[in-house]
Amino acid sequence: MNSLYLNKVFKSFGKTKVLNNINLELNENELLVILGPSGCGKSTLLRLVAGLEDLTSGEIYLHDKRIDKLEPKDRNVAMVFQNYSLYPHMTVEKNLGFPLKIAKVKKEVIKEKVEAIAEMLGLTDRLLFKPSALSGGQRQRVALGRAIIRKPDIFLLDEPLSNLDADLRLKMRAEIVRIQQELEITTIHVTHDQAEALSMADRILLLNDGEIEQLGTPEELYKNPNSLFVAKFIGFPKMNIIEATIKNNQLMPFGIPFESKQIDGVDELLVGIRPEDISMISNGQYRAKVVSSEYYGEQYIITIVYNNIVLQVSGCQHSKNIGDTVMFSISESTLHFFNKQTGSRIG
Amino acid sequence: MVKSILRYTMLLFILGIMIFPLLWMFRVSLMETGNSIQLDNLLGTSFTFQNYIDLFSNSQIGRYLYNSMFVGVIVTFGNIIFCFMTAYTIARYKYIVNKLLFVSVILILMIPIHIVIIPMYLLMVQFGIYDSYFALILPWLVNPIGIFLVKQYIDSIPPSMEEAARIDGASEMRILFRIVMPLCKPVLAVLAIQVFFTNWNSFLFPFILTQSDSVRTLPVGLALMQGHQAIDWQHLMAGSAIAVVPVLIVFIIMQKQIVSGITTGGIKQ
Numbered sequence: 001m002n003s004l005y006l007n008k009v010f011k012s013f014g015k016t017k018v019l020n021n022i023n024l025e026l027n028e029n030e031l032l033v034i035l036g037p038s039g040c041g042k043s044t045l046l047r048l049v050a051g052l053e054d055l056t057s058g059e060i061y062l063h064d065k066r067i068d069k070l071e072p073k074d075r076n077v078a079m080v081f082q083n084y085s086l087y088p089h090m091t092v093e094k095n096l097g098f099p100l101k102i103a104k105v106k107k108e109v110i111k112e113k114v115e116a117i118a119e120m121l122g123l124t125d126r127l128l129f130k131p132s133a134l135s136g137g138q139r140q141r142v143a144l145g146r147a148i149i150r151k152p153d154i155f156l157l158d159e160p161l162s163n164l165d166a167d168l169r170l171k172m173r174a175e176i177v178r179i180q181q182e183l184e185i186t187t188i189h190v191t192h193d194q195a196e197a198l199s200m201a202d203r204i205l206l207l208n209d210g211e212i213e214q215l216g217t218p219e220e221l222y223k224n225p226n227s228l229f230v231a232k233f234i235g236f237p238k239m240n241i242i243e244a245t246i247k248n249n250q251l252m253p254f255g256i257p258f259e260s261k262q263i264d265g266v267d268e269l270l271v272g273i274r275p276e277d278i279s280m281i282s283n284g285q286y287r288a289k290v291v292s293s294e295y296y297g298e299q300y301i302i303t304i305v306y307n308n309i310v311l312q313v314s315g316c317q318h319s320k321n322i323g324d325t326v327m328f329s330i331s332e333s334t335l336h337f338f339n340k341q342t343g344s345r346i347g
Numbered sequence: 348m349v350k351s352i353l354r355y356t357m358l359l360f361i362l363g364i365m366i367f368p369l370l371w372m373f374r375v376s377l378m379e380t381g382n383s384i385q386l387d388n389l390l391g392t393s394f395t396f397q398n399y400i401d402l403f404s405n406s407q408i409g410r411y412l413y414n415s416m417f418v419g420v421i422v423t424f425g426n427i428i429f430c431f432m433t434a435y436t437i438a439r440y441k442y443i444v445n446k447l448l449f450v451s452v453i454l455i456l457m458i459p460i461h462i463v464i465i466p467m468y469l470l471m472v473q474f475g476i477y478d479s480y481f482a483l484i485l486p487w488l489v490n491p492i493g494i495f496l497v498k499q500y501i502d503s504i505p506p507s508m509e510e511a512a513r514i515d516g517a518s519e520m521r522i523l524f525r526i527v528m529p530l531c532k533p534v535l536a537v538l539a540i541q542v543f544f545t546n547w548n549s550f551l552f553p554f555i556l557t558q559s560d561s562v563r564t565l566p567v568g569l570a571l572m573q574g575h576q577a578i579d580w581q582h583l584m585a586g587s588a589i590a591v592v593p594v595l596i597v598f599i600i601m602q603k604q605i606v607s608g609i610t611t612g613g614i615k616q
Contacts, residue, residue: 052510073516085511089529099515146515 003028003186009058020210029184033197036207042190078147079156084139086131093127099150117145137168155187228343231272237312244271272336275314284327290320376585398585407560411568418483419546425488426542434497455491482556500534536604
């Protein structure tokens with residue numbers, strides 16, 4: 001059974017098209033991460049589901065009930081905003097209980113539920129504080145608590161971690177996944193941070209310029225990107241993209257034997273190589289020069305130049321001096337091929 | 348050391364100039380009637396509260412005081428509610444009509460208020476509310492400066508706070524009065540103080556729009572205490588002192604808000 005279903009969703013602001021033909025089905029209790037660069041329409045998509053924006057055309061169903069014409073309050077969705085949007089004049093207790101108070105739930109029940117949520121989120125000793133007296137992480141947890149307290153059908157998170165420092169962000173990622181699994185709520189999480197998307201998502205929806213670029217599990221997007229955009233967007237360091245040609249059944253410039261029928265008559269293409277798929281070994285096939293070496297704690301990322309082609313290599317255990325000559329190998333099975341004109345995946 | 352002595356002397360001198368008329372007013376109000384109010388006579392004569400007793404027992408000053416307070420409080424509350432509601436609509440609902448409304452508010456700011464004295468008088472007469480509380484209250488329940496002030500403040504509040512409440516199921520009225528209004532407390536306090544003071548000191552319109560003692564406000568009442576031939580300074584100053592006291596009390600209580608209102612928008616928070 002699908003939880004949320006978007007059918008041919010279009011959204012324009014005046015003449016500017018923001019979302020173009022979005023079709024999407026979310027499974028029950030799934031955590032979908034919408035990923036994409038700034039201005040690609042990911043927050044707009046979330047706001048359409050929440051009812052904060054009107055559709056230009058299309059339909060949205062939540063548990064088989066059409067919701068796109070309903071007011072936000074009638075959709076039973078909950079949303080956490082990037083800036084938390086806590087009510088600064090209310091205490092944590094009142095902030096958490098606000099949705100229940102509006103729903104005219106009895107005072108004793110509100111108190112009980114607020115205490116339970118506070119305990120779940122580790123906020124019990126902060127209930128009488130106002131948001132200004134809380135740290136960033138605590139504010140974020142209050143915002144989460146306010147969203148989940150009335151058991152929504154879907155949980156919408158609009159870049160909730162982007163205002164936190166790196167350490168806290170890692171903690172809160174795990175926290176959100178824990179809460180989502182514990183409460184079994186279908187969740188859409190919007191972010192522009194690919195690490196966040198890869199680590200949290202059941203599936204990732206990658207948006208580009210208002211269109212779905214790819215929808216799949218994190219592994220699918222990483223290992224089988226179906227366009228050049230996906231290949232470049234996912235992964236750190238970025239995938240190396242090289243202009244290549246097929247000559248005499250060989251992939252140039254590397255001279256790798258190549259089954260040309262695989263790409264059916266195309267001679268010019270783009271080849272993608274993940275930085276970790278290049279192995280720097282003494283008996284490697286190709287000779288290159290080191291141009292930079294960056295230290296990242298658990299690894300070095302080394303940039304080399306081979307035949308005027310700049311390649312980044314990750315996962316290196318040792319530093320190299322600039323100007324050193326190194327040998328490297330590439331395995332054909334790890335290569336990704338893309339159409340030079342359209343950017344779509346070949347093979 | 349010398350510098351700070353000079354600085355304090357300078358400040359005391361300025362303070363003296365500013366506070367002298369006030370002290371003079373209080374001193375004259377405590378003199379016996381008929382005494383000279385010249386400066387050389389200020390310290391020598393005796394002190395008495397008779398002028399205050401006379402005012403409350405023989406004149407309508409109690410009534411004027413009540414009228415000023417009543418009109419001031421109603422007008423202040425009216426401004427808080429109506430300026431806030433208009434400002435919220437202009438700030439949050441970006442329709443063309445609202446933009447035109449805002450432009451017209453700005454244009455009204457440019458028109459000198461005295462131009463409307465005669466039309467206002469005629470209007471009040473036609474409405475049949477001349478010489479009543481309505482004439483003192485209705486025209487001032489909302490003012491363009493208030494709308495402008497509050498609108499600018501609401502613009503600085505992120506709309507996501509209201510969106511969060513909307514998703515939580517709050518009605519528009521609840522969002523307006525339970526979420527946005529408490530957030531606007533600083534600017535509404537400034538508005539309240541300014542409106543109350545302006546109303547308290549207002550003379551021209553209450554003078555023109557009223558003629559009976561039962562609705563006259565304090566400034567009008569004080570002005571009418573002056574005779575054609577002579578001015579009874581002692582009683583007039585006692586009346587003025589009574590008029591100043593509520594203003595002083597409000598100022599002392601709300602000092603923080605007044606200062607923060609003056610600096611609002613001037614510095615980055």
